[in-house]
Amino acid sequence: MERVRTPDERFVDLPDFPFGAHYVDVVDPTGGETLRMAYLDEGPSDAEVVVLLHGEPTWSYLYRFMIPGLVAAGRRVIAPDLIGFGRSDKPSHRREYTFARHVEWTRELLFDHLHLSGVTFFGQDWGSLVGLRLVAEHPDRYARVVLSNGGLPTGDEKANDAFLDWQDFSQNAPELPIGRIISGGCVGRLSDEVVAAYDAPFPDESFKEGAREFPKLVPTSPEDPAHDANVAAWISLGAFTKPFLLCFSDGDPITRGGDKKFLRAVPGTKGQAHTTIAGGGHFVQEEKGPELADVLNGFIAATQK
Numbered sequence: 001m002e003r004v005r006t007p008d009e010r011f012v013d014l015p016d017f018p019f020g021a022h023y024v025d026v027v028d029p030t031g032g033e034t035l036r037m038a039y040l041d042e043g044p045s046d047a048e049v050v051v052l053l054h055g056e057p058t059w060s061y062l063y064r065f066m067i068p069g070l071v072a073a074g075r076r077v078i079a080p081d082l083i084g085f086g087r088s089d090k091p092s093h094r095r096e097y098t099f100a101r102h103v104e105w106t107r108e109l110l111f112d113h114l115h116l117s118g119v120t121f122f123g124q125d126w127g128s129l130v131g132l133r134l135v136a137e138h139p140d141r142y143a144r145v146v147l148s149n150g151g152l153p154t155g156d157e158k159a160n161d162a163f164l165d166w167q168d169f170s171q172n173a174p175e176l177p178i179g180r181i182i183s184g185g186c187v188g189r190l191s192d193e194v195v196a197a198y199d200a201p202f203p204d205e206s207f208k209e210g211a212r213e214f215p216k217l218v219p220t221s222p223e224d225p226a227h228d229a230n231v232a233a234w235i236s237l238g239a240f241t242k243p244f245l246l247c248f249s250d251g252d253p254i255t256r257g258g259d260k261k262f263l264r265a266v267p268g269t270k271g272q273a274h275t276t277i278a279g280g281g282h283f284v285q286e287e288k289g290p291e292l293a294d295v296l297n298g299f300i301a302a303t304q305k
Contacts, residue, residue, distance in 0.1 A: 001033045002092040006201045011087060014197040017064050021087045024113045029104040037109050038087035042067050043076040048143075049116055050296065052079040053106070055125020055150070057178050057211035058283065059086030061197055065289025066122075066296075073297045078116065080109055082130070084210020086201050097213040099226040102126075103133045110134070111141060120300055122146045122292075124285060125255075126214055129153075135240065136233035144243040144303055145268070146296055148277070149284055151258040152237075154230040155219030162253040163218070170215040176208050185282035187251050194286075237266050243303040244268030247295050249280030249288070273302070 011021075022041050025034040040060050050070050052063045060079040070077050081088040083105050084097060091097060110116050119142045123131035128150025135142050153159070159167075170176065179195030190198075202208050219226050244266050246259040263269050275295060280288040 001028060001031065001035070001096055003035060003089045004092055004207055005036065005089050006087060006203065006207060010200045010203065014061065014200060015191075015193050017061055017197065019060075019064070019067065023087075024109055026083070026105045026108045026113075029101060035083055035089040035091070035105070037083060037089070037105060038081040039109060040067070040077065040079040042079075043071040044074065045076060047074055047076040048118060048120065048300070049076045049078060050120045050122065050300075051110065051116065051131070052077060053121070053123045053127030053131045054079070054082065054085070055123075055127045055129075056214040057085070057176070057208075058125070058182060058198065059201055061086070061200075062283065062285045063289070066285055066293045069290055069293030070296060073293075075120075075297075075300075078110070078114065080106060081201075082106065082126070082210075084214075090201075090207050090210055092206065092209060094209045094213040097210050097217065099129070099217050100229070102130050103137075106130050107134055107138070111138065117141050118143045120144050120146065120296065122148070122296060124148045124150050125282070129218070132237065133229065133233050136236035139236065139240055139242070142242060144245070144299065145240075146245045146247060146299060147259075147262065148247045148292065149249055149252045149255045149258075149282055151255060151261070152230055152233060153219050154234065155221045155224040155227045156231075159218070159220045160254070164220075166254065167215040167218070167220075170212060175205060176211055178202050178208070178211060182283055182286070186287055187279055187281045188287060190286070234265065239267070241267045243272055243299070245272045245295075245299050246274045247277055247292065249277040249282075249284040251280055252282040252284070254282055273299070
């Protein structure tokens, strides 16, 4: 499998990002080749673990304002860079990016290499698509789940116009301006320095094949390759009784209303202190990171046995 790897110097002196990377080699489940996958590992190694999974087209930089509050509360925080993003390797051809591969690569990192259990999972955007599949397929590994601005589409529901517009743009724009896209998904405009930090993993268009492909991998019809696996995941989530918290923002046109299906279908949502994060856009972690960390810490404290 051909791949590119972003030079380390692209990640030097990024604003508010003092975190060093850790790496493992994960195996392509269809061919046996390995790819280097990066992750952050902050806090005491023997503490209760929180996994923060980013989406499209971000990377673990998105969590820089959540990590300090979680670590200060005594948590261990794992924040992977999905293959194709951040400091992880980036396959050079779009056909190499599949939903199933991303689930398996992330599973291998979290369970085969890091041997995590008792996980508090937080996911947003594609972090929820990959992460909820893992929750559904390995529920014994998790203590609780927090979902913000995300979902697990099967393709049976009609995608909304905001997502379809984004999908069309991602495929047809001659250049994919990663940092500007993320700024546009926030309520306030990001500084030039922060925009540049989101651009750091992508020196040129050849590094963006994953970012280009991810919008196409979201199931939008029952014929999608991920349809059956996602339907099976919803069946599993329908039996998930562990605490499940929803904290969507009030300013995201793409996922607005997406929490309602979870409230209907997932038993673990019953009786939880679900909250709306006011003043946050799609990338709510960027603008409301400390508030989200407080929500997670409160949720963990309230649901510990």
